[in-house]
Each structure stands twice: as C-alpha cells, then as structure tokens.
Amino acid sequence: MVSKLLKNRLSARIKSTKRSSIREMFRLTENSDIISFAGGLPDPNLFPAKIIEKATVSVLSTDSKRILQYGASEGYVPLKQELIKRLIQKEKIQLTEEELIITTGSQQGLDIIAKIFLNYEDIVIVEEPSYLGGLMAFKSYGAKFIGIPCDENGMRVEIINNKLKNLAKHEINRIKFVYIVPDFQNPGGTTLSLERRKKLIELAEKYDFLIVEDTPYKELRYSGKDIPSLFSLAPQGRVITLCSFSKLLCPGFRLGYTFSSKDIVFQLATGKQSIDLCTPPFIQAILAKILENNELEKHIQNLISVYGKKEKIMLNSLNKHMLPLKIPTIEWTKVEGGLFLWIKLPEYIDTEKMIMKAIEKKVAYVPGTDFYHDGSVKNCMRLNFSSSTFEQIDRGIKRLAEVIKSEKR
C-alpha cells in the first residue's frame, strides 16, 4: 500500500523489497493465545537477566565516561579482545583485532557485505532453502541468485560445478560469493558435512568466489560432533564468517561480529560508518564484562540442555501426531542443534494458503516459500521449537496435524 505522495519518490530498491513474512507473522501472533512455531525466537525465560544486571552495574560504575560516548565503527576494543581469546579457545582460530568487526546483530553484517560487494545483477550462490534475512539483504542491493538444493547433509555443493561449468567467463566474474548457513541451517536445520565443506572451498578457489558463512547456531549443538568452520579450513581471505549473540545471550542486545582478512574487515568498517556510526559501546561493554567474568559458557550449557529437550519433544510429537495421518510423503529433518525443524508436506498442500486456517486453529508456522529465492516451492514449512513451552509444543503439533489432515487432496 503506497500513497500517491510516496509513489513517485520511493527508490526502486525499496519498491522491489517484499516485507519479511516472519516479521509480519510476529506481529500477528504477538500477545495472542496462538501457539507460534513461526518466529526464530529464543526462550525469554532463559534470558540471563541477573548476569546482565551485574555486568551493567559494574561497567557503569567503572567506565561510564567511555562507554556512554560514541565508539569506533570497528567495535569496542575490550570486547574484540575477549572474542579473539574465545575464538582461539573454542575454534583454534587465531585473529588480530583488525580481522574482526563488531556489528549491530549479524543481520547488519549481511547488509554491509551486500553493500560492499554487490553491484546491480551481481550473482550470489545460495542454498535452497536459504535464510530469508540474507536473501532480503542481497536482493535489496540488486543481486541475482543461483540456487543450490540441500539434502540432509546441507547444500549439495557438487551441483555448483554443474551449474557453473557452462556459464560464460563474464557471468562467472559476476559471482561474488556463496552464502551459506553451514551449522543447523535456518530454515532447514541441516549441517554441512566436512567433506562438502572441503569441496566448497575447492570450488571457491577454482571459480574464485568468496564464501560467506553465517553461524548464529553453531554453538547450539545437542548431539553429534562439532564440524570445523569453513573459515578454519580455507586459505586466508577466502571466507567471511558472521556470528551472533542473539541466540546465545539475547536478541535485544543486537550484538554480532564478523571476521575475515584485514582488507575485507577494513571495507566492512567503511560500509558500516554510514549505517550507524558504531554499535552501542554500552552494550558491547556489558558483553565484554560477562565474557571477562566467564559467565557465558555456563549459560550456553543451560540453553543446550533445555533446547535439546525441546527438540526431542517436537520430534516425538511429530511422530505421535503426524504418523497416524498415514500420509507417506510427510518428512521432517532430524536435526542435531539450532532452533528449527523443516517439514516437507505432500505436493497438494500449499503452506502459504494453509496458514490462515492454521491461525484459526491457533497454531502458526512460517510457510517455506519465502525461503526460496524464486518462491518456487510451496509445500514446506519451518517450525521453531525454542520459544514454546514443553507442553505447548505437543499441543501445537497436535493442532497442526489436524490442519494438515483437513487439507483436500
């Protein structure tokens, strides 16, 4: 809906941007008795308010003149130092301060990456399905997409070669990067196998594109063994890694960080300067204090224990309520971490059309269509299991099974 006054003034960029269905759903289901599996929300009962309160009092009483002032676009140095220490301990990744930038959520990192790399009609290789916020960021800078399907081991990277080998040189040159969520993908829940990670790096070297790996769920593993990041496997400068504290601490902090080579991070800082000058130093100082006090790791262990249980409950509820429907083509991912399950339904079900019926039955999900760059797949949905209670998960899946049962073949 655009008023006459705005019509001739809006940029082509904003006119072609479709609003996020997840954000819309968030508005629709907020403060209602709908059981929502739609948002990617962490459980608010697990927000570590006491830890945050203690760190806030401490930084305000010792450093208020510095942290209430404007800060560097690259980030608050004590936080960068804590993050660098943590990366060595947890991932054996060795970085200098110039190789890491703090961002206002990792979503801002995605937007800046699009801003510094993409000219109109440049190409980004994406997973099918892919993270909606990434697709939106790249589309708003005019990106075209090459989609690569996923299976239970993540992106089927071998297909990249088939798709690229027949492209002309000038088209290959327009491929700027592959965008991938390798661990517990949003929306698919899948994890890219080690073999495929190595193959992807090989292809990036062969065709000379960058890899943007987005890892907000990597630390939320409930079973199985951690797989090394693309960054740690690739030569220097090939990979840009985005991380976020939205799921590990709280999304209201809007804190993320991105690391890569020094020259890429320099360009990211330039791109960030005109967006928000800096991420709030006050918030960065609180996180730095929490890390310095070594209070984050125990909190993450608690998240893993609760979310791991919720994931199991959702899987059990799917077995309990969906299998009796006797529809052989319903499938769901068996995930080892993250916040999402991905459900594939029979072809005759259009999840976008079904959503209003689901909301009437007081259950919500995100239709899968929006996670495809070309909107081509209609029969999938994403379910979030972190934000509902144990009891709501079972009740919500029961309602969802009833809605699916009532769809006409």
Ligand SMILES: Cc1ncc(COP(=O)(O)O)c(C=O)c1O
């Ligand atoms: C894959 C992925 N990347 C980025 C983001 C944005 O996260 P942030 O809250 O750090 O901006 C999300 C949020 O759900 C996500 O799932």
